Amino acid sequence: MIKTFLRAREAILAGAILLLLALIAIRFAGFIAPANLANVFNDTAPLIILAIGQMIVILTRCIDLSVAANLALTGMVVAMMNVAAPGLPLIFTITVAIGLGTTLGMFNGLMVWKLGIPPIVVTLGTMTIFRGTIFLLSDGKWVNSHEMSAAFKAFPRAMILGLPVLSWIAIATILLFTLILSRTTLGRAFFAVGGNPHAAVYAGINVGRTQFWAFTISGALAGLTGYLWVARYAVAYVDIALGFELDVVAACVIGGIAIAGGVGSVGGAVLGALFLGIIKNALPVVNISPFWQLSISGAAIIIAVALNARAARTKGRIILKRAEHPA
Amino acid sequence: MQPAATAAAMTPMLSLDGITKVFPGVRALSEVSLQLYPGQVTALVGENGAGKSTVVKILTGIYQPDGGTITLDGAAVTFPNAKAAADAGITAIHQETVLFDELTVAENIFLGHAPRGRFGLIDTAEMVRKAAAILHGIEAAIDPDTRLRDLGIASKHLVAIARALSIDARIVIMDEPTAALSHKEITELYALVEKLKAQGKAILFISHKFDEIFRIADHYTVFRDGQFVGAGAITDVTPDALVQMMVGRAVDQIFPKRGHKTGREVLKVVGYDHPTEFEGINFTLHQGEILGFYGLVGAGRSEFMQSLFGITRPAKGVTRIDGAVTVIRSPADAVANGIVYVPEDRGRQGAIMALPIFQNITIPSLHRTSRHGFLRLAREFELARDYTTRLDLRAASLDTPVGNLSGGNQQKVVIAKWLATQPRVIILDEPTKGIDIGSKAAVHAFMAELAAQGLAIIMVSSEIPEVLGMSDRVIVMREGRIVAEVAGDGMTPETLVRHAAGIGAAA
Numbered sequence: 001m002i003k004t005f006l007r008a009r010e011a012i013l014a015g016a017i018l019l020l021l022a023l024i025a026i027r028f029a030g031f032i033a034p035a036n037l038a039n040v041f042n043d044t045a046p047l048i049i050l051a052i053g054q055m056i057v058i059l060t061r062c063i064d065l066s067v068a069a070n071l072a073l074t075g076m077v078v079a080m081m082n083v084a085a086p087g088l089p090l091i092f093t094i095t096v097a098i099g100l101g102t103t104l105g106m107f108n109g110l111m112v113w114k115l116g117i118p119p120i121v122v123t124l125g126t127m128t129i130f131r132g133t134i135f136l137l138s139d140g141k142w143v144n145s146h147e148m149s150a151a152f153k154a155f156p157r158a159m160i161l162g163l164p165v166l167s168w169i170a171i172a173t174i175l176l177f178t179l180i181l182s183r184t185t186l187g188r189a190f191f192a193v194g195g196n197p198h199a200a201v202y203a204g205i206n207v208g209r210t211q212f213w214a215f216t217i218s219g220a221l222a223g224l225t226g227y228l229w230v231a232r233y234a235v236a237y238v239d240i241a242l243g244f245e246l247d248v249v250a251a252c253v254i255g256g257i258a259i260a261g262g263v264g265s266v267g268g269a270v271l272g273a274l275f276l277g278i279i280k281n282a283l284p285v286v287n288i289s290p291f292w293q294l295s296i297s298g299a300a301i302i303i304a305v306a307l308n309a310r311a312a313r314t315k316g317r318i319i320l321k322r323a324e325h326p327a
Numbered sequence: 328m329q330p331a332a333t334a335a336a337m338t339p340m341l342s343l344d345g346i347t348k349v350f351p352g353v354r355a356l357s358e359v360s361l362q363l364y365p366g367q368v369t370a371l372v373g374e375n376g377a378g379k380s381t382v383v384k385i386l387t388g389i390y391q392p393d394g395g396t397i398t399l400d401g402a403a404v405t406f407p408n409a410k411a412a413a414d415a416g417i418t419a420i421h422q423e424t425v426l427f428d429e430l431t432v433a434e435n436i437f438l439g440h441a442p443r444g445r446f447g448l449i450d451t452a453e454m455v456r457k458a459a460a461i462l463h464g465i466e467a468a469i470d471p472d473t474r475l476r477d478l479g480i481a482s483k484h485l486v487a488i489a490r491a492l493s494i495d496a497r498i499v500i501m502d503e504p505t506a507a508l509s510h511k512e513i514t515e516l517y518a519l520v521e522k523l524k525a526q527g528k529a530i531l532f533i534s535h536k537f538d539e540i541f542r543i544a545d546h547y548t549v550f551r552d553g554q555f556v557g558a559g560a561i562t563d564v565t566p567d568a569l570v571q572m573m574v575g576r577a578v579d580q581i582f583p584k585r586g587h588k589t590g591r592e593v594l595k596v597v598g599y600d601h602p603t604e605f606e607g608i609n610f611t612l613h614q615g616e617i618l619g620f621y622g623l624v625g626a627g628r629s630e631f632m633q634s635l636f637g638i639t640r641p642a643k644g645v646t647r648i649d650g651a652v653t654v655i656r657s658p659a660d661a662v663a664n665g666i667v668y669v670p671e672d673r674g675r676q677g678a679i680m681a682l683p684i685f686q687n688i689t690i691p692s693l694h695r696t697s698r699h700g701f702l703r704l705a706r707e708f709e710l711a712r713d714y715t716t717r718l719d720l721r722a723a724s725l726d727t728p729v730g731n732l733s734g735g736n737q738q739k740v741v742i743a744k745w746l747a748t749q750p751r752v753i754i755l756d757e758p759t760k761g762i763d764i765g766s767k768a769a770v771h772a773f774m775a776e777l778a779a780q781g782l783a784i785i786m787v788s789s790e791i792p793e794v795l796g797m798s799d800r801v802i803v804m805r806e807g808r809i810v811a812e813v814a815g816d817g818m819t820p821e822t823l824v825r826h827a828a829g830i831g832a833a834a
Contacts, residue, residue, distance in 0.1 A: 183702050185693045192690055195679035201638060202670055203691040203744070204659035262681045 009256045012307070013271045020278055022262055027286040038163060043275025045170035046071075046293045048270050050244070051251040052177050053218035054270040058192045058252055058284015060207075060214045061261030062112060062119035067128035067222040068244035070104045072236075074226030076134045079143040079152075079236035086149035093152065094227060102216055104130065109215030113208035119215075127245070134238045145234035154233045173221065178266045186213060240244030250297060251276055255302045275300060340365045341386075341417075341498055346395035348381050348553075351707045355381045358395065359555040361548050363498060363529035368520060370544035370561070371533045374573055375624070375789040375823075378553040378643075379533050383500055385696040386531070387419050388412035416497035420504055422489045433458035433471035436490045461489045465519055481512035488519060499523060500531045501519040505539060517543055517581075535623050537566050537830050549573060566830050567821075574791060574820035582796030583775040586784060589799060590614030592650070593783045594752050596635065599644030604630040605807040608644070612783045617774065619798030621823050627807035628787045629671065632754050636668040637661045648751070664693050665751035669741070671760060680730030684722055685711035687729050688744045693795055714743035726807075742773070753777065754785045759793060771797060791820050803827050 027033045050067050057064045078097050081088065104126070111122040145153070156166040181187035192200045193210045200207055230236045255272025257264035276297055283293050339362035348356040356378045363369050373379050384390040385397075388406035396403050406412040428433045433455045434441075442457065443448030458471035467485040486502060491499050493540065501520075505513045520543050522529060534540055540547065541561060548558040549572040556572045592611050599608035605627040612618050620628045634641045637655040640760060646653050647662055655661045661668070671676070678687055688711040689696050696706040711725050720739040722732065729740050746755065758774070759767040774797060778784055788794050794801055795818055803811040803826040811826040824830075 077733070183704070184700050184701060185697045186700060188686065188690070188702065191686070193357060193678055193681055195681045196677075198670075199677055199679050201658055202636075202668055204657070204662040205690070206657060206659065258681075262679070 003096075003304075009304070009308075010265065010267050010271055013255065013268065013275065013304075015079075017275055017278065020282075024278075024282045024286055028282075031282055031285060035196070036053035038167070039279055040281045041165050041170075041274070042167045043281060044273055045166045046229055046275060047244075047247060047251055047273040048170045049221050049225050049228075050248045051255070051265055051269040051273040051289060052173055054248045055252050055257050055264050055266065056177070056190055057119075057211075057214045057218045058249075058257050058259060059190045059261060059264050060211045061194045061197065062211050062214060063123065063259075064105075064108060064215060064218045064248065065103070065120065065123040065245050066108060066127040066130060067218060067248055068241040069127040070101055070219055070222035071226040071229055072099045072238070072240045072242075073104065073130040073134050073137075073246070074223040075230035075240060076138055076143070076236045076238075078227045079148065079230050080137065082149055082152045083147045085141060086152075090155055092153055092226070097223045097227035098220050099223070101226060102220040105216045105219015106212070106221065108219065109212030112215065113212040116208075119211075131238060137197070138236075138238065140238060143230075143236040148231070153234050155230050156228045156275065156281050167234060169224070169228065174266055174270055181266060188211070190214060191262060194258075194263075196262070247276060247297075250301050253301050256304065256308060258308065259305075272304075333456050339363060339398075342398040343382070343385075344396050344398070345385050346382070346385060346392045346397070346404045347539040348378075348385065348390060349393050353519045354553055356385075356392070357551045359553070361555075362546070362558070363531055363532075364546065364648065365497075365529050366527045367545040368524065368530040368532050368543055369546040369548060370540045371531060371548050371550065372540065372549035372569060372573060373556075374551065374791060377550040377573075379550060380502070381553075382550075383419055383502055383531075383533070386412065386417055386498075388417075393628070413494060417500070418491040418494065418496035418498070418612050419500035419502060420491065422482060426483060426487060426490075428474070428476035430468055430475060431471065432475060432478070432486050432489075433461070435475055435486055436471070436493050437724060438490075440494060455623050457493070458489065461492050465489060465492070465522060481515070484516070488523075496528065496603065498529045498531070502533045503535065504532075505534065505536065513539070515557060533827055537569065537828050541566065541570075544591070548671045570824050570830070572822050575651070576825055582793075583772050585617075585778060585799075589616040590781060593648065595648070595650075597645045598630065599634065599641045601630070601634060601639075601641050601807075603805075604634075606810060610802055610809070610812070612785060614781045614783055615778050617778050617786055617797050619794040619801040620785060620804060621789070621791070621794045621801055622804035622827050624789060626804040628804050628829065629756055630807075631804075632668060632756060632785070632787060635661075635755065636666060638668075642694060662748055662750075663694065665749070666754070667691070667745045667748055667750040667752070668754040669745055669756065669758065671756040678729045678737050678744075681728055683726045683728055684715065684720075684732070684740055685725040687740050688714060688747050691744060710747055711743070714747045715739075717746070718743050718798055747775075750782065752783045752785065756787045757789065758786060759788075759790070767793075794823065795820065805829055815822070 012165055021032050030036060050071070054064055054067060074097050078093050081094065081096065108126055111117050112119050138326070156164060160168055181190065189200070189205050189210045192203065192205055193207050197207050229241060231277055233240070251272035252264070252269055253272070254258060254275055255268035255270070257268055260288045279293055279296050283290055339617070341363040343359065343361040345358045346356055347354070347358055359378065359382065361371065361382060371379050371382065376778070381390060385392050386406070388409040388411050391407065397405065404415060406415065425436065430438065436458045437454050441449045442453040444453065455471045462469050462471065462485070465485060465488060467482070467489065468484060469478065469482055474490055475486065478486065504516060520530060532540070532544055536808055544561045546558065547561050547564060547569065549556040549569065551573060590613055592613050594612040597609050599663060600606045608631055610618070622628050626687065630639070633639050635646065635655070637657045637660050640656070646655055655662050655664065655666070658668070679690070685707055691705045692710060693702070696703055708725060715722070715725065718739045720743065722736065729737055732740065755774070759770050778792070786797060798818070800812065800814040801818055801823065802809055803813070804829055811822065813822055817818055
């Protein structure tokens with residue numbers, strides 16, 4: 001039942017995306033050519049990966065504002081590592097990226113779990129700390145394309161079966177976390193903790209530890225994205241992905257992830273990210289100022305939240321027996 | 328105002344006559360009467376559920392009575408809202424004082440009626456001066472500029488009383504004012520009550536503690552099950568007679584008959600101590616037994632149970648399950664060792680509304696429906712179907728979110744969830760609080776059935792008929808300690824009330 005309900009919500013969003021594509025196609029038919037759509041997907045891949053991590057954090061009634069700073073710090077570290085030792089195998093670079101991101105995420109999680117600091121405060125703080133650390137590491141200098149090794153830069157762009165590796169990583173992330181959320185005890189715990197933390201405690205679920213794992217996952221995905229981002233754009237500096245955490249949260253909200261926790265799906269987060277990605281890519285080609293992009297994204301967030309609030313309100317209390325099993 | 332003369336004392340300042348209040352399915356008050364006299368203290372006595380707090384809410388305008396009259400100074404009045412009651416000079420000081428932690432003492436005292444200066448702005452200097460005067464008048468050494476959150480509970484009570492005086496309250500309701508106070512603070516409160524009496528205030532004093540009732544009350548009124556039982560001068564009554572009036576009831580609830588065949592020992596708790604909440608808790612529990620835990624609210628029963636269940640840790644204490652020492656560090660340990668806890672606030676602590684029925688049921692049992700952290704959905708459905716069938720829960724699909732079910736069915740989901748863990752010991756905290764008589768009977772029948780199947784049950788309850796009707800043995804707690812353990816013929820309402828209220832061991 002909840003699945004059909006969520007599916008219905010996702011169906012509305014999918015419908016909105018199709019409508020958006022149709023409107024764009026009227027102005028510029030080339031936008032919906034399969035090759036271009038694949039490009040849009042590839043361009044949105046980092047947002048998709050981060051939104052999935054953020055979705056899990058939001059499920060547990062927390063928020064992670066440090067994802068973009070985590071991404072930037074991890075990206076800088078692997079870029080500098082690549083400059084220092086260009087011969088290091090790629091698998092090592094990726095492991096370091098995921099490992100460092102995970103560590104940063106665990107730090108957030110520990111602050112929330114062991115010290116009981118509100119997540120928004122913790123991650124607002126670590127967001128600034130991570131950015132500051134990049135400056136300390138790099139002295140504010142850029143790592144530019146010509147300093148990076150060819151293998152380092154090529155990986156996200158390598159084509160497999162017609163799609164770049166970056167896209168494949170996003171697809172793999174979608175599949176992996178769909179599985180984790182629906183088929184593992186940890187995934188179930190995320191929903192339980194966000195849905196009713198008191199009940200979760202009595203059911204033997206450690207609320208703090210579950211939130212810790214959510215932050216850890218979000219951190220790991222941010223770290224992975226850090227490498228992909230720096231390699232794809234072939235540049236690393238203090239301010240990369242500045243403010244991107246707000247896009248990530250916006251994707252989740254548009255995707256129907258309840259900010260109060262306990263409700264959400266991987267599919268919703270992905271659709272929310274795609275919605276934003278399409279707007280961002282389409283506006284320039286249909287000659288709309290990029291400044292409109294902000295207004296449109298903002299309007300989409302408010303509409304999505306209003307729709308969710310309406311859905312929650314119409315239910316009311318179930319007192320009538322016959323209302324218990326709506327068709 | 329001069330101290331009340333004898334003649335004035337005969338005329339009540341406030342009188343409730345034939346007050347009735349009906350809630351859906353419950354008659355909370357049935358034609359009760361209550362008189363408050365100027366310059367005198369009336370103690371309102373009764374068990375939990377007797378209707379005391381309903382009366383307080385009617386007096387303060389929060390509830391409207393469905394019948395009866397309220398007479399103030401000889402004229403009939405109504406209190407359609409809280410402001411009307413406050414304007415009539417009625418104020419209540421609650422157990423959990425309703426004040427604002429982040430405001431100063433003076434701001435708390437004058438919130439809503441602060442003295443105004445130029446341009447209608449609050450005249451802070453005047454407010455602080457007035458607050459200091461009032462606090463001085465009740466001999467409270469509190470700086471009006473202190474933030475409320477920096478004060479202890481006793482001082483907060485004094486602030487609440489100062490607030491009552493600041494609005495010229497003539498009728499002061501004190502709802503268990505001493506529940507959280509130390510001995511010294513209680514003595515100071517008594518002195519304050521004497522002062523209020525001298526000022527001619529009429530005081531309604533609600534308390535479970537007999538020593539203080541007999542020390543400061545001039546009159547008593549007893550309610551039982553929403554009915555008026557008796558009233559009179561405190562000098563004309565003995566503690567024993569009051570206890571009789573409180574508990575002496577007609578048998579109006581029928582409890583399931585149970586054969587008292589308890590098996591071997593399942594749980595033994597030795598020397599549970601907590602620095603602030605309880606100490607010296609020792610007891611045993613047997614298969615098929617229902618062990619009642621009786622006490623006043625705040626006696627430490629729920630706190631101890633939460634610690635036994637691993638939510639909070641005791642400083643000391645040993646749990647033995649089937650004779651083997653078992654360390655329970657978390658609720659997960661407790662569930663894994665066959666102990667489950669059904670908390671009091673099932674709305675807040677029970678079901679997860681957004682999740683489907685089957686997921687709610689399997690949450691504490693996931694270790695049995697998963698392998699290496701991966702869920703086995705077929706097993707989950709099987710488990711959920713098994714227990715929903717047993718409890719006769721009919722829903723279109725086990726995929727239905729629990730939020731879409733009726734209250735009764737939500738409760739069944741919660742029960743199914745705990746039974747599905749196949750517990751050996753089940754702790755029920757106030758299992759029938761706030762549910763109607765019919766549902767109570769169903770819960771009681773179900774408890775009897777579980778006990779008959781060999782489950783050991785701990786029932787925390789503040790309702791004497793339930794404790795006596797369901798338990799094989801009863802442990803009474805008072806102020807964090809076990810003060811009595813009674814069984815068989817020793818289980819009488821009088822013994823429970825005496826021990827819980829701390830009226831000597833004369834009986």
